[in-house]
Amino acid sequence: MSREPAAHENLTTLSKHLASRGLAPGLDEVLLAIALGGKAIGHRVRRARIDDVVGVAGGENVFGEVQQKLDVLSDEILLACLKDTRATAVYASEEQDGPLVLRTASEGGRYCVLADPLDGSSNIDVAVSVGTIFSVLPNDRPDAETAAAVLQPGRRQVAAGYIVYGSSVVLVLATEAGVDMYTLDPVLGEFVLVEEGIRIPDEKKIYSINEAYVNDFDDGLRAYLEYAHGSGYGARYIGSMVADVHRTLLKGGVFIYPATTKAPRGKLRLMYEGNPMGYVVERAGGAASAGTTPLLEAVPTDVHERTPVVLGSKAEVEQVTRRLGA
Numbered sequence: 263m264s265r266e267p268a269a270h271e272n273l274t275t276l277s278k279h280l281a282s283r284g285l286a287p288g289l290d291e292v293l294l295a296i297a298l299g300g301k302a303i304g305h306r307v308r309r310a311r312i313d314d315v316v317g318v319a320g321g322e323n324v325f326g327e328v329q330q331k332l333d334v335l336s337d338e339i340l341l342a343c344l345k346d347t348r349a350t351a352v353y354a355s356e357e358q359d360g361p362l363v364l365r366t367a368s369e370g371g372r373y374c375v376l377a378d379p380l381d382g383s384s385n386i387d388v389a390v391s392v393g394t395i396f397s398v399l400p401n402d403r404p405d406a407e408t409a410a411a412v413l414q415p416g417r418r419q420v421a422a423g424y425i426v427y428g429s430s431v432v433l434v435l436a437t438e439a440g441v442d443m444y445t446l447d448p449v450l451g452e453f454v455l456v457e458e459g460i461r462i463p464d465e466k467k468i469y470s471i472n473e474a475y476v477n478d479f480d481d482g483l484r485a486y487l488e489y490a491h492g493s494g495y496g497a498r499y500i501g502s503m504v505a506d507v508h509r510t511l512l513k514g515g516v517f518i519y520p521a522t523t524k525a526p527r528g529k530l531r532l533m534y535e536g537n538p539m540g541y542v543v544e545r546a547g548g549a550a551s552a553g554t555t556p557l558l559e560a561v562p563t564d565v566h567e568r569t570p571v572v573l574g575s576k577a578e579v580e581q582v583t584r585r586l587g588a
Contacts (some may be wrong), residue, residue, distance in 0.1 A: 288349030393504030466514025
């Protein structure tokens with residue numbers, strides 16, 4: 263007597279999907295390690311109040327910003343997962359003073375992983391979606407210069423993505439093959455494929471920016487906002503980058519975190535916020551800019567440097583950048 267297949271038998275897990283992608287040697291191991299870290303971080307986010315890990319940790323990161331308890335915990339989780347992955351050469355994050363060399367090329371270290379372990383962590387106590395953002399670069403340096411391998415333009419990324427911890431735990435992953443979305447199945451305990459080959463809409467009259475700082479914006483950006491206000495645009499702003507970009511990727515529009523008079527170089531970090539999100543959006547058919555220059559072409563000189571960010575639907579990004587003088 264034949265039986266109906268169980269629901270899980272028709273699901274494609276992350277590991278199975280990556281195996282079908284023909285990725286470079288070791289890259290699937292690194293991505294699965296990041297996904298494992300995401301599972302653990304997602305669990306701790308859900309139990310944050312219960313485990314009393316909401317609030318400040320008592321220290322500061324390299325930027326002088328007060329660290330949240332979950333910032334530190336998430337960083338420790340990712341580092342632990344990547345330490346056990348032979349293909350990982352370097353780990354860098356905003357919670358670390360500088361790049362950590364885990365192994366050299368001669369020891370099998372093929373890739374550098376840069377991460378914002380818990381973007382939006384200050385929103386934990388009000389239950390706003392937060393997330394992990396990550397970038398994977400090739401380790402192209404001799405053993406003695408391994409730490410410097412992180413200083414590559416975003417165009418050299420071989421994979422990037424983010425994990426959203428919200429109503430569900432969602433992994434969005436961009437590789438040369440395209441952009442795919444996975445959801446953590448709480449029954450299986452695995453990420454399963456829910457959408458393959460995501461494409462961002464070419465245009466959508468939605469902008470995402472914190473207009474409270476409008477007096478600190480330059481004339482070009484104020485001109486764009488005047489245009490948007492008079493052209494039927496809607497405004498959507500959550501204040502958690504990973505949540506705002508995720509909505510922009512799926513619904514279309516433009517996400518803007520600009521330079522201001524108080525922060526002329528912008529506030530987002532190029533290497534583990536701007537570059538990975540820019541890579542995801544570009545691989546999905548969108549555009550990513552630093553305001554007047556292509557975001558992914560910036561040549562970094564410091565792992566912690568900052569950048570303005572404009573990314574989203576091509577037509578909407580162009581509406582912003584041409585007013586900024588790009």
